[in-house]
Amino acid sequence: MAELIVMPTSAFIDEKMSIHVYGLQKSRSVTIRAFVDERGRNFEAYAHFHSDVNGTVQLDSHPSLCGSYRGVMPMGLFSHMQPSPGQKAGVRLVKKNVTTPLVFDLTVYEGFLSTEEFYSRTSAHKILAKTTVERWYMAKDVERIEIKSGNIRGTLFKPKGDGPFPGIIDMFGTAGGIMEFRAALFSSYGFACLSLPFFGYEDLTKNPVEVDMVYFEEAVDWLVNNPLVMDSGIGIIGVSAGAQTVLKLATICGSKIKACVCINGSPFYTPDEPSRLYKGKVQPTLNVSTERVFVEEDGVFNITRYWPNKPEDIDHSTMMNLEDSSCQFLFIAGEEDKTWSSKLFSTLACKYLQKHGKSNWKILSYPGAGHLIEPPYAPLCHKCYVAISDVVVLYGGHPDGHAIAQEDSWRNTLAFFRKHLGGSEPIRSVPSHDRLGMITIPSKL
Structure with a gap:
């Protein structure tokens, strides 16, 4: 038997x-x-x-x-x-x-x-x-709370107890709507985590081009002033367009932001993304080439060459003023990311910070990893349907390298937030x- x-x-x-x-x-x-x-x-x-x-x-x-x-x-x-x-x-x-x-x-x-x-x-x-x-x-003792306050929408995940807890804002990219799974997992580790959508959710705009950074700034103020959250500052994390957004957010929120995790994002302003728009003012953006986008035999859009992929091809005047932030930065880059020049962008961001006398950064770069680096043991999303564009886009990556990247980056992300935000790790238990x-x-x- x-x-x-x-x-x-x-x-x-x-x-x-x-x-x-x-x-x-x-x-x-x-x-x-x-x-x-x-x-x-x-x-x-x-x-x-x-x-x-x-x-x-x-x-x-x-x-x-x-x-x-x-x-x-x-x-x-x-x-x-x-x-x-x-x-x-x-x-x-x-x-x-x-x-x-x-x-x-x-x-x-x-x-x-x-x-x-x-x-x-x-x-x-x-x-x-x-x-x-x-x-x-x-986790069993985590509470899920839907948020509708002022202009912001989202879901707050709160650990057991009255707090205060270390706080995190969690964002995704052009998938739109709300993604709660990572925020729920953060909260299972003792963080009060706000899953923050910015378009395509409830009464929010359906077009990310219309989103001003003041929306995210309002969310930071809301979480920082929440009595459930420690008053020493919060962490922010994002992937793709969400990663680009958290980088910009770190530059405009001062000491409210203590730690920022950028997963496959851009420190440069790019077309059609919220980071380029703040209080109605639009920043100049990277030059891109739609002519270099091509469709593969299976109908998947390959945008690998949409972005400049050499330092000499990049307009460095479109770099965000990262030196204005006092927070700690963790850049996570998939070297086989086919949607952004992630390794290059992360490297240039840290060189920029170093040039300005900063040492508040760390890069984790992973061979074989693609675009969506998520918590461990999630399958590689090699290509993904993007609803706002109504196309399937190549995200890249190889399963072996991507799996290693997810395990290692998640462990490092938890340690990074624990180090810079504080708090104590709870004993986790799954629901019965x-x-x-x-x-x-x-x-x-």
Whole structure:
């Protein structure tokens, strides 16, 4: 009888799970598959293994011989997921309702199977064992509070207790709407975190071009003055257009901002982004070339050469006045980011700060990482549908390097905010749900 044991069966999204299969014959060929259906968005991964002399497979020590990944990767079945066949181009695995977990089905099959064989109607696949596991963003004691105050909209995630807590504002980019998963996870680590949308949400504008930086400035004032938040200053984090926004925000909010994390963003003003507009005044922006944008054979827009990618091609007068900020900067760059010249932009930002006598910066640059560097074990989003443009855009990256980048950058981001914002790390616990647990299917091995 084969047994599939996963420990723990319910965990936070950034925590590792131990996946073991017992009760096999030695040197048995098996396929382990992970599958998730999140609001009709289906993702999956699989790996091939040979059981050892004891009839076991342990993902933390046994290498995958083929499949979605190769080698020893304890969390490879999660970090190397790809959209299932039949999904729309550019689909992204995003948890919208963070009060519930992502639920993954794990199944052990006899023999080596491929994705095509999983969906074949002509061949039967012998299931040896299966189980279901939960992956959470939001801790048991975190409170989710919808915010509508003045002009700002969003969601505040508050840890257990009266506080005050270290505060963070969390922003994303041109996906629009609201993304709450990272804010919920920050709050699970003891931060009061405001997930801040800026277009395409409730009564906010539908066009990011119209957004003035005063909106974000108002959000900073709101969080800084919130009695739940420590009065020593807050942190800000953003990715893509959100990263560009937090860099500009750091220059206009003075001592209110203590720490700023820029994930694949630009320190230069660029067309059509909120950072270029402050109190009605528009800053000059980088020269870009729409002529260098091309469509690949599968219809995906490649904008790699839209931006200047050499220092000599950049108009350095469009650099933000980062020297006006007294906060600490952490730049996170994916070296295979195909939407921004992220490594170059981050390097030039730090050289600019250094030129102005500043040492308040650090760069984490990751080979193989693409555009959306998220909390650990999320799958690489190699290409993504951008609704505001109604096109699928190449985001870049390779699964192995991207997985490493997400683990390392998340660990460093938490340490960075803890160092500069203070607070104490709580003991986290996932919500108490009925565990679906292990299901063992008898076999005649």
